[in-house]
Amino acid sequence: MTTVLDSSFVLRPRVASACSCLVTPTSTPSGGPYLNQLMKSQGKLWFGTAADIPGTDETTDPAYLTILTDPKNFGEMTPANTMKFMFTEPEQGVFNYTGSDYFLDLAEKSGDLVRCHNLIWLSQLSPWVTEGNWTAETLTAVMENHIKTLITHWSDRCYSWDVINEALAGNGSFSSSIWYDTIGPDYFHLAYQFATEAVEATGKDIKLYYNDYGIESPGEKTTATYALIKDLQSRNIRIDGVGLESHFEVGGTPSTADQLEAMQGYIALGVDVVQTELDIRFPTAPYYNETGQAEQAQDYYQSVAACMLVGPHCIGTTVWDFDDYYSWVPSSFPGQGGADIYNDTLQRKPAYYAIAEAIQGLPCTVC
Numbered sequence: 114m115t116t117v118l119d120s121s122f123v124l125r126p127r128v129a130s131a132c133s134c135l136v137t138p139t140s141t142p143s144g145g146p147y148l149n150q151l152m153k154s155q156g157k158l159w160f161g162t163a164a165d166i167p168g169t170d171e172t173t174d175p176a177y178l179t180i181l182t183d184p185k186n187f188g189e190m191t192p193a194n195t196m197k198f199m200f201t202e203p204e205q206g207v208f209n210y211t212g213s214d215y216f217l218d219l220a221e222k223s224g225d226l227v228r229c230h231n232l233i234w235l236s237q238l239s240p241w242v243t244e245g246n247w248t249a250e251t252l253t254a255v256m257e258n259h260i261k262t263l264i265t266h267w268s269d270r271c272y273s274w275d276v277i278n279e280a281l282a283g284n285g286s287f288s289s290s291i292w293y294d295t296i297g298p299d300y301f302h303l304a305y306q307f308a309t310e311a312v313e314a315t316g317k318d319i320k321l322y323y324n325d326y327g328i329e330s331p332g333e334k335t336t337a338t339y340a341l342i343k344d345l346q347s348r349n350i351r352i353d354g355v356g357l358e359s360h361f362e363v364g365g366t367p368s369t370a371d372q373l374e375a376m377q378g379y380i381a382l383g384v385d386v387v388q389t390e391l392d393i394r395f396p397t398a399p400y401y402n403e404t405g406q407a408e409q410a411q412d413y414y415q416s417v418a419a420c421m422l423v424g425p426h427c428i429g430t431t432v433w434d435f436d437d438y439y440s441w442v443p444s445s446f447p448g449q450g451g452a453d454i455y456n457d458t459l460q461r462k463p464a465y466y467a468i469a470e471a472i473q474g475l476p477c478t479v480c
């Protein structure tokens with residue numbers, strides 16, 4: 114497959130980089146290019162990955178851990194599950210930090226920043242929350258205590274927090290959730306107000322993010338997200354960035370131009386963006402023939418290229434785990450798979466090398 118660049122794909126001057134050599138899959142399996150190293154050489158904060166540790170096989174898989182903990186590969190780790198409400202506050206007012214502390218220790222030992230994920234979401238809640246008989250007032254108090262306790266507890270061991278995750282439906286209206294249905298639309302700014310107060314009390318620079326999918330290209334949901342940011346800003350409530358989840362499909366990935374346009378819209382409002390959960394799944398098998406691999410490489414290339422081209426306010430890219438064996442896709446989307454940049458035996462796929470080329474502003478040789 115030949116490389117088709119979007120019309121807006123203008124190579125920007127490369128900052129000093131140790132090696133601008135063209136690297137292809139002929140490199141040795143564990144030799145360069147290294148994605149975090151390349152991102153840092155271009156002034157980004159990281160190339161990162163989610164990891165579902167502790168409590169899964171990842172926790173004790175030496176081959177997986179060798180790749181995960183090498184700072185040349187990753188400079189950021191996002192806990193896929195362990196910081197979610199049901200694990201951190203299993204009973205009202207009783208917090209469990211054990212799993213998250215394990216994750217933070219591993220990330221810190223690997224030299225990684227951590228995007229702490231997440232405080233308020235409609236899913237993975239404790240039964241006492243979903244089954245409670247709340248008024249707006251009593252549930253707001255639950256929200257305030259959860260947000261303030263966790264932000265205070267881990268302080269700046271968290272580079273950032275996803276304060277609210279996935280608040281919006283596809284048409285840009287608020288999704289039904291215990292939070293929205295009980296408190297109403299005010300829950301959104303109240304959550305960020307509590308988070309702002311907690312961060313100010315720590316005296317640390319902990320970034321506050323909104324994280325969602327379907328907001329990576331222009332559309333109703335993206336426009337609604339712009340409005341939420343402006344609303345927080347008009348109330349002098351802190352919002353530092355937007356997490357663009359970027360769960361895409363092979364052949365259905367937004368163009369570089371569209372991703373760039375959405376990012377430029379957020380940045381124009383004065384916030385940063387991060388690609389927070391990038392993966393690009395095959396909607397049907399087969400997952401591993403040559404044509405499909407090249408198409409997937411192209412889709413990864415055009416996504417990471419948007420972050421590179423938009424400038425310093427796209428601060429990094431994080432994949433939602435890095436290998437097909439541990440991917441969340443097959444269990445969440447039956448029949449779909451092959452979404453990640455390493456295959457199920459931890460070998461790098463063409464997509465890996467396409468990302469290396471996108472980071473360096475080089476044409477894609479594996480697309």
Ligand SMILES: *[C@@H]1O[C@H](CO)[C@@H](O)[C@H](O)[C@H]1NC(C)=O
Nearest residue numbers: 168200203209210211212213
């Ligand atoms: C706290 O979480 C850890 C790790 O997820 C779990 O093993 C432990 O049983 C939990 N502790 C309590 C008291 O629920």
Ligand SMILES: *[C@@H]1O[C@H](CO)[C@@H](O)[C@H](O)[C@H]1NC(C)=O
Nearest residue numbers: 244245246247248249250251
């Ligand atoms: C829920 O709370 C309301 C108001 O406090 C009360 O009238 C009602 O009986 C409660 N329902 C249940 C099932 O506890």
Ligand SMILES: *[C@@H]1O[C@H](CO)[C@@H](O)[C@H](O)[C@H]1NC(C)=O
Nearest residue numbers: 282283284285286287288289
């Ligand atoms: C937006 O979508 C949601 C969820 O699909 C739906 O319940 C709601 O009625 C829609 N709102 C409008 C204004 O179309």
Ligand SMILES: *[C@@H]1O[C@H](CO)[C@@H](O)[C@H](O)[C@H]1NC(C)=O
Nearest residue numbers: 395397398399400402404405
């Ligand atoms: C190769 O894989 C792609 C993506 O799954 C699929 O659309 C295509 O039909 C496959 N080609 C062959 C020859 O199997």
Ligand SMILES: *[C@@H]1O[C@H](CO)[C@@H](O)[C@H](O)[C@H]1NC(C)=O
Nearest residue numbers: 400401456457458459460461
């Ligand atoms: C994973 O990659 C290795 C090396 O390229 C290859 O031998 C193996 O067949 C791949 N696995 C799959 C499922 O394609």
